[in-house]
Amino acid sequence: MATESFIIKTPCSSANIGPGFDVIGLALSMYLELHVTIDRSKTQSEHPLNCRVTYEGEGEDGGEISLDPQVNLLTRVALYVLRCHDQRSFPCETHVHIKNPIPLGRGLGSSGAAVVAGVMLGKECGGLHHLTPERLFDFCLMIERHPDNVGAALFGGFVGTYLKPLTPEDVARVEIPLSEVLPAPAGGVDTGSKPPSPPHGIGHHIKFPWAPEIKAVAIIPEFEVPTAKAREVLPAQYPRPDVTFNLQRIALLPVALGQSPPDPELIYLAMQDKLHQPYRQTLIPGLTEIVESMTPGTQPGLLGVCLSGAGPTILALATSNFAEIADRIIVRFKDNNIVCNWKVLEPAEGTTVVRA
Numbered sequence: 001m002a003t004e005s006f007i008i009k010t011p012c013s014s015a016n017i018g019p020g021f022d023v024i025g026l027a028l029s030m031y032l033e034l035h036v037t038i039d040r041s042k043t044q045s046e047h048p049l050n051c052r053v054t055y056e057g058e059g060e061d062g063g064e065i066s067l068d069p070q071v072n073l074l075t076r077v078a079l080y081v082l083r084c085h086d087q088r089s090f091p092c093e094t095h096v097h098i099k100n101p102i103p104l105g106r107g108l109g110s111s112g113a114a115v116v117a118g119v120m121l122g123k124e125c126g127g128l129h130h131l132t133p134e135r136l137f138d139f140c141l142m143i144e145r146h147p148d149n150v151g152a153a154l155f156g157g158f159v160g161t162y163l164k165p166l167t168p169e170d171v172a173r174v175e176i177p178l179s180e181v182l183p184a185p186a187g188g189v190d191t192g193s194k195p196p197s198p199p200h201g202i203g204h205h206i207k208f209p210w211a212p213e214i215k216a217v218a219i220i221p222e223f224e225v226p227t228a229k230a231r232e233v234l235p236a237q238y239p240r241p242d243v244t245f246n247l248q249r250i251a252l253l254p255v256a257l258g259q260s261p262p263d264p265e266l267i268y269l270a271m272q273d274k275l276h277q278p279y280r281q282t283l284i285p286g287l288t289e290i291v292e293s294m295t296p297g298t299q300p301g302l303l304g305v306c307l308s309g310a311g312p313t314i315l316a317l318a319t320s321n322f323a324e325i326a327d328r329i330i331v332r333f334k335d336n337n338i339v340c341n342w343k344v345l346e347p348a349e350g351t352t353v354v355r356a
Contacts, residue, residue, distance in 0.1 A: 002041035005356040006124060008034040010117040011348035012102045013109035013152035014216065014315050018271035018306040019249040025109075025152030025159050028216055028345040032113040034074070034121055035097040042092040051075055051090040057100035064104060073111070074098065074118040081122025081131075081139055084197045090125055105224030107309035112149030115140050116351050124353060133350075137205070138198040146227075149309065151205040156350030158210045160254065163203050209258030216345045217316040218308065219329045221338045225283050230310035233279045242274040249273070262319060264296035264303050271304035271317070284312045285336035290329055299325055 011027040045051075051069040059065050069075035075096065082090070102110045119139045123131050133154060140150040147161035252270040256263060281287040287307065294305045294316065301321035308315040316325050326342040333340050 003037065003039045005035070005037040007354045007356075008036065008117050008120050008124065008351065009354070010113045010120070010153050010351045011156065012113055012345075013149045014107070014218075014308040014313075015109065015146065015148040015152070016273070016276065016306065016309060017253065017315070018277075018304065019246040019253060019273045019275070020148070020160075021246070021273070021275045022146065023148060023160060023162070023250065024253070025148035025161060026216070027152040027156045027159075027348040027350060028108070028218070029348040030101055030108070030343065030345060031348070032102055032110075032117050033099040034117055035099065036121065036124070037095045038091050038125065039093040040091055045092045045094075047093070049075070049079065049089040050092045051094045051096060053096050053098065055098045055100070057098070058102060058110070059100075059104050065098075065100075069096075073114045074121060077115055077118025077139075077143055078122035078125060080143070080195060081119055081128070082126045083195050084139075085126055085128055086194060087126050088192075094125060096121065103220055103313075105226055106220055107225065107307065107311045107313040108218065108220070109149040109153060109309060111227075112144055112146065113153045115144040116150055116153040119143075120351055120353060135200070138200060138202045141202040142198040147203040147205070151203065152350075154350050155205055155207065157347055158208045158254070158257065159205045160208060161203060161205045164201055166199065166202065208254040210347050211258060211260040211262045213260060213319045214257065214262055214303065214317055215319070215322065216347075217318055217322050217326050217342060218345055219314040219316065219326055219333070219340050219342045221284075221312045221333055221340045223312060223338065225280075225311045227310045230280055230283060233282060234276060235279065238275060245272075245274045257317075262303055267303040267317065268296050271306050273306065277307050280307060280311055285338065286332045287311070287314075290314060290332045293332070294325070294328065299328065301325065305329075 010032045012030045014026045017024045049069045053067045053069050053072050055065050066072045102108055104110050119136050144150050151159045151161040249270045256266045256270045291305050296302050301318045303317040305316045318325050322344045330340045
């Protein structure tokens with residue numbers, strides 16, 4: 001067939017889950033979708049890079065999402081994959097319609113989902129079926145250096161991740177080498193060169209079990225906390241007792257969340273943190289009060305509360321009374337004049353591709 005179509009579906013994610021700073025990620029059941037059609041019968045396109053981008057969802061009204069394939073993160077990532085395999089543009093005529101319900105800048109892995117979906121878009125558009133999920137992970141980690149978010153979005157479930165130490169040259173490649181991928185203005189002069197492919201085995205992951213009774217209640221405030229800003233407030237060095245505190249709890253957490261029936265007191269203790277949440281309370285009014293006041297002893301059904309990623313979303317793990325838990329946290333935010341909405345989410349499968 002000259003025309004083909006497929007849908008890429010990538011889940012959002014929550015990183016850290018308390019003590020698992022930059023290590024643990026959880027894929028959750030809210031999905032970024034790319035609805036893609038390609039008309040390979042065409043030989044010319046009026047669109048840049050042969051690609052037309054349309055969008056609906058979060059950030060649509062505020063003009064936060066560029067529809068220029070030379071600027072949009074998803075298509076830039078896809079083009080990186082394509083050009084690493086000697087394909088300079090998208091096939092004629094490619095249309096990528098993005099449906100995105102994931103809030104931007106709220107700690108639910110919106111950028112991680114975009115990177116994973118973009119890498120998969122490059123694979124599918126380029127017919128690069130030899131690229132395994134592990135190799136796609138390498139491409140993701142050259143763009144988004146947080147393996148917890150992209151690992152969860154790519155592989156799904158509850159995952160532990162780590163990065164292999166890179167050479168100084170690889171460390172310097174913080175993002176897509178734009179000068180070799182995109183023309184001006186996004187990346188400077190298009191050299192026409194083939195971008196350097198990522199090293200093999202940059203990151204690794206393992207899936208942990210997850211008790212089926214446990215759901216995630218996401219309380220989403222209506223303001224953004226950019227990841228870069230959330231990292232700026234973290235110290236360059238930590239006291240040894242704080243590091244030991246987190247190590248003790250992260251050793252317990254994956255086991256505790258995999259046990260059925262769940263043990264509320266064990267999970268509550270295992271979700272405590274001293275490496276990132278105390279420092280980010282200045283960016284998220286009410287955070288400390290919420291984390292300290294919500295316990296299994298004071299709220300039936302609750303297992304534990306933590307900041308989702310860099311925030312400001314609060315993630316409450318629970319087995320019941322989801323609306324009551326959400327309402328109690330929303331009231332705390334309301335005391336600081338912050339409006340929220342909330343969702344009950346479940347662990348999700350990783351990125352999938354469905355062909356029509």
